[in-house]
Amino acid sequence: QTVTVALNADIRSTNPGVNRDDNTDAVVLHMVEGLVGYRENGSVAPLLAEKVDVSPDGRTYTFTLRKGVKFHNGAELTADDVLWSWNRYMDPKTDWRCRSEFDGRSGLKVEKAEAPDAATFVMTLDRPSALFLDSLARTDCGMTAVLHRDSVAADGSWDKPIGTGPFRFGEWRRGEYVTVTRFDDYSSPPGDRPDGLVGAKRTALAEVKFLVVPDASTVKAALVSGAVDLAQVLDSDVPELSASKSAAVGLYPSATKHTFLFQTRDPLLGNVKLRQAIAASIDIPELVAAVSNGHGKANNSAVALTSAYYGDVQRKAYAYDPEKAKQLLAEAGYKGEPIRIIANKRVHVPSFNAAVIAQAMMQAVGINAEIEVLEWATQLDRYNKGNYQMMSFSYSARLDPALSYEQFSGPKDRQPRKVWDDPAAQDLIEKASVISDEAERRKLFDQLHELQLETTPLIIFANGQEAWAHTKRLEGADPWEGKPRLWGARVATN
Amino acid sequence: MLRFAIRRILMAVPTLAIMAVAVFVLIRLIPGDPASLMLGDLADPASLADLRERLGLDKDIATQFVIWFGNVLRGDLGLSITSGQPVLPLVLERFWVSARIVFIAVAIASLIAVPAGVIAAWRQNSALDLALVGTATVLLSIPTFWLGLLLLLLFGLKLEWLPVVGYVSFSDNPTAALLYILMPVATLFLHEMGVLIRMSRASTLEVLRLDYITHARAKGLSERAVLWRHAFKNAFGPTWTLIGLVLGNLLGGIAVVETVFTIPGLGRLLVDSIFARDYPVIQGCLLFVAFVYVVVNLVVDLLYPVFDPRVTAE
Amino acid sequence: MRLPAPNAVLGGAIIGVVVVAALLGAVWTPVDPLKINFAARLQPPGGAYLLGTDEFGRDVLSRLMAAAATSVWISLVTVAAAVTGGTIIGLLTGYLRGWTDRILMAFNDALLAFPGILLALGLLAVFGANKYGIILALGLAYTPSVARIVRGTVLSLREREFVEASRVMGNSEIFTVMRHVLPNCIAPLTVLATSMFGWVLLSESALSFLGLGVPPPAPTWGNMLASSRSFIAQAVWLGIFPGLCISLTLLGINLLGDALRDRLDPRMRGV
């Protein structure tokens, strides 16, 4: 029996980490796996590797492969395949989007990769890094998946994924659907239940069809009618679907960050007092409740609620205080100059709604806030150029806090898209990237959070809280980080 | 006739050329960068630069245009930025999906709306007329994204007569395919009916005041014959032009309906490409749509003298 | 003398109500149309909020009133622009034919094949997302259709003898077109203009749907209709009321258009 999952857009390719977006990753990661993968709490665990040994100098990583892992075409997984895959990724012709993370252009460089025997794969780095395994596990890098060499055609072009995942590639009708079928020879990593992208991954479903349904209202109707078994739904649809006989709704946290960015180089918003005034004018818990239909939790930290590093310091938040906001405005010498909030209307991100509410709250303390709705591509362009005053923007998930901070911090001169241009913060982030010790890192992140609250280069107001609905016949299909995971699911027989 | 048609098609060349330049310039005026859209907010500057180089976006616009236009002249519309597929087959495939729906919908709408308009005109100011005009107006004022959803909820969910999502192509299973396109066709047809009724009514009113209608009546012809044989054809001109317009408009513009009913058609391809700034696909789509437009209008113009022999096609 | 035609009376009454609502909405509404009230989200019609509230707890009636002026204004200006532009092109090409026709039609067809969204995106990018960008985008998008319809009508009119008579009188071509050809295009033009009024309201709605409409939170019927869609099952009134406003306005305009056309046509006098 086929289980149907609705995707809001077609996948871009089946080529891991090359031409991808979130939907693509979700589908592809059902078919391919890397040496290591994320756990639920954002830490990295071995996947195709049985274990990972790091040399004391932190520069040599030795991966020991699990035994008995087979590719979809029946071939046994060997270190040779890992090496071949790695070399393919590092070949500029492949266009792997994460190549720059490993070739020294962004700092880290993999100097050597070898397969001394069939079960061992060794990589040597030019420097120690706390984030190396993280980068390998990144879903947008396609988990640096190990592929069988038959995945590419004779001329080196991409054909189809022959991986080691719980599902094998079925059929892709562009613009319509992709199907994957169960891989019966799958050998699951240890565990009794799915844990992020690792843990138990043995599947009960014979076939999964990822159906492209772009319109949210259609998705809702399809769920109610049973034509679709699993789909992300709008927050506003949650009450209705929960009440429906045939469907159930779950809320799943993710590490995406919903934020208001400030352009600190703006003549007006360059004034920290004004930024603090705005922060004080917004009743963040109320705003979060409103944009998430009452389900979301506020979080002002770049460390996600789900992260292992989320602690008491991270709980510290902006205080809603209109009087203080007014006072800060006066101190900042604000005279009613218009402040324009850029927002977009993509589904599943609260950009527009958050902007509307923030605008109302800001207006309440006398800030002349305006909204400019842009289409996403335009907004992204403005973001990349740093061309805005204030922007309602959502960041993709970065599970490691250091990476999460890195997303918005950096020198504006070289990268105009960066929001927080503060050498002190930069320093802390750099340290967190090198040091592997957890306690040390925690301290760094605490410092970063305090600093961020104080300078307010942006207001992070919540992490993602995604509503997914499934038909009652489908059980155990709990999405993670915005991606459906069908391996844990089964069809209820009633 | 054939020579004339060929000449007209050749006359489309300037239209297409204007189109090519306009599209190229316009979509590059619109802010947005396909490379950064593809890489998302996680992109780092190095890979962005890589991608831009590979896509040829690092060259200046004039150079890009010359390269693209040269390829087009050689019949090569390029590759899609997002999917890497060749543009021409992609556009053609999607076009047939949309065309089927649009043609069926417009044909049904014309077959119903034009006679309805004629009858409304014939019984001007009667209750029937008011009812028809009222219906037309209401149909005109329901957006397709609403109407489509209503149909979906009614026939898909309430009555469970028709499938809610999905699409089956005609080559796979014609009967199932029919079921799947029923609602989109109905949505479009209801929507387009409004304006056609009104246009047909207006031009029929005009014609019914002419002498030869009286003469036809003097022959003892039934009102029906007077309406259909004499009034209809003479009144059909403007409606006919409008049908051509509607047809052309829809081919590029049924994105909303395709989105609601999950149909992989040209409209959705175009809108998706616009949002993804997939330049080669946008350019290819629009060139193709423009070409179809020219052909549709050619047919409209060629047929015009059939309705009004005083007008010559040339 | 004679009573005005019933369609004129009805149409006039409807438009009168809309105009009054629009004028009133500009100065006074029951509640501030922008006031957010989370405690009162998605209230059904009746009670404190006559027509209910929307997803932000804003009063629908107040928003409809405030929207009337914007929506009607956008539509009016757009239609006026498209009809003027399209008529001029249509007259020129249909009447002069030859090279003028070919060149203008090449442009016209190119513009015609341009999808409205792209045009809107482009122009909004250049002019910014405001009323005038929308008016310009939609106006440009609809101009070529008008041109084609007018051209078609002109093609058959120019063969008529009274047009020849005007030429014999020594009237310039322009004068002939304005005096004799144009007035006889009125019937299809009124239909097109009144239909277009509806199209514009809906296109504005579709643009809002795509996030390109009139900058929120200022309401327009179109963006209210667009955002109501997600609540079609829970709060159907959110769509019904703006939809009704659009329908009624259209009906009023159509009726007035018909009446106007009959008034302009001497052959209909006293029938």
Place this chain on the structure above:
Amino acid sequence: MDRRELLNVEGLTLTVARTGLDVVRTIGFSVAPGEIVGIVGESGSGKTLAARAVMGLEPPAIRRSAGSIRFEGREVTTMAPGELRQLRGARVGMVFQEPMTSLNPSMLVGRQLDEGLALHTKLAAGERRARALDMLARVGIKDPEGALSSYPHQFSGGMRQRIMLASAMLLQPALLIADEPTTALDAVVQRDVLELMVELTRAHGTAVLMISHDLAMVARYTDRIIVMCKGEVVEEGTTQDLLRQPRHAYTQKLLAAMPRRLLTREVPPAPAPAVEVRDLVVDYAGRQGFMRRQAGKRALHGIDLAIRPREVVALVGGSGSGKTTLGRAIAGLVRPSGGEIRFAGRPVVAGGEGWRDYRLNCQMVFQDPYSSLDPRMTIGALVREPLRLMPGMSGRDKAERVVEVLREVGLSEDYADRYPHELSGGQRQRVAIARAVVRRPSFVIADEPVSALDVTVRAQILDLFAELQHKHGFSCLFISHDLGVVEQVADRVVVMQDGRIVEEGTRDAIFDRPQHAYTRELLSAIPMLESTPGGGVRLRWRLDETSEETAGETGRDTSAAAVALR
């Protein structure tokens, strides 16, 4: 009368709904089976409206406010629509006054003819076609086969009128209402058509109610005449009596206004002709059909013509011989495929030197006034329009001129606010004339300018032409079928046949000593009326001074004489 009557109209009153004006007042008349009745009268006296009312086809703006119309004993006014349709076409046929606008422009002539037959008879398609062909041939269409597959606009005015006639007669109705059936026909065809009508009435007992301004024709073919004036029937009687001794003042006036040949005018010699046409060739392109392309047609084969200032040149000739085409070519409405047109000594080239002068000074009265009047303009506006380009004329002057011209053509200024569709055929024709002369042009092409006018108005118009000629020195190309009118106004006559000029000469030369056989045929086809001292009229044949008949001996039995004359 004790005979069983076919049509009986009593107390019919027709009112303009909007203004409440009675345009036809309590008129009554009757038609017996097989009888030919003529209605003559003032232009605008309600003839057309009365006739249309008989079929229940009065225009929407006109209301029947009183009276009864009985046809074959049944009341038409209260008939159910279905019954009425049975009557129309099959029992009562009608030929409308304006043939140009009465044919469906988008329907092949063949289908328009076939339609009635298919509806009212049980004939097979082949038979119907044969009948249609036969009828077309009988009304004088040269290529009936080709005609069937042509569209109305491809025919000349006269040819369209013949097609209308054919369409009505095809069904052999019991009553044929013919509203000015022959105005646009040349003399030969007119005679043939009328003979045919008479023959039909004999064979099938068809009665004819013929509305006409052509008194000669009425005199020759009708049994009875009804005279209408200002919406009322003023006199009625047998043709013989009425013509010999008209009683009512209006009838007397009508009969007294017969055209007569005036003294030859001196046309002063001028250095250059006003208009000159050299070797003019006009081709009509074939129609670009959807699948097929029809062959083109040459309408004029090398015409040479010169019209001197102050000269009136009459153009006569068979219907379809190219008269209108020549007129339209001179007016610059059809592009000649060869030859040259010169106006005031300068070649006529669009935009060239002298073009403006030519445009302002060369005016045209169209053959079909209705379609040449913009339906959305009032009469006042229509007539005023040419004054727009008059330099140095104030608004007041223009208004005065409009009123003046309207009066000159016999329309009161009340008509200025009306629209073309609210006028009678003759009134429209006068508007067209008024529009052409309002600017006092130096040259007018008048295509059948007086065909729809009753004799009194016609006389007034012809006087106007004479006066214009005298005062403003205007010259005119006068296209007409009415030889009586031509005889009265023309200085010179040009005879055309099949796109060629066959004879040309001074009026007296042509009328008294025609050389070409075709000219002779034209002149002898139809008799003319001559006033008698007693206030009556009598018929007289041209070129045949000996056979003088009195009107009393005319009537339908004289047709034998006409045949013998050929």
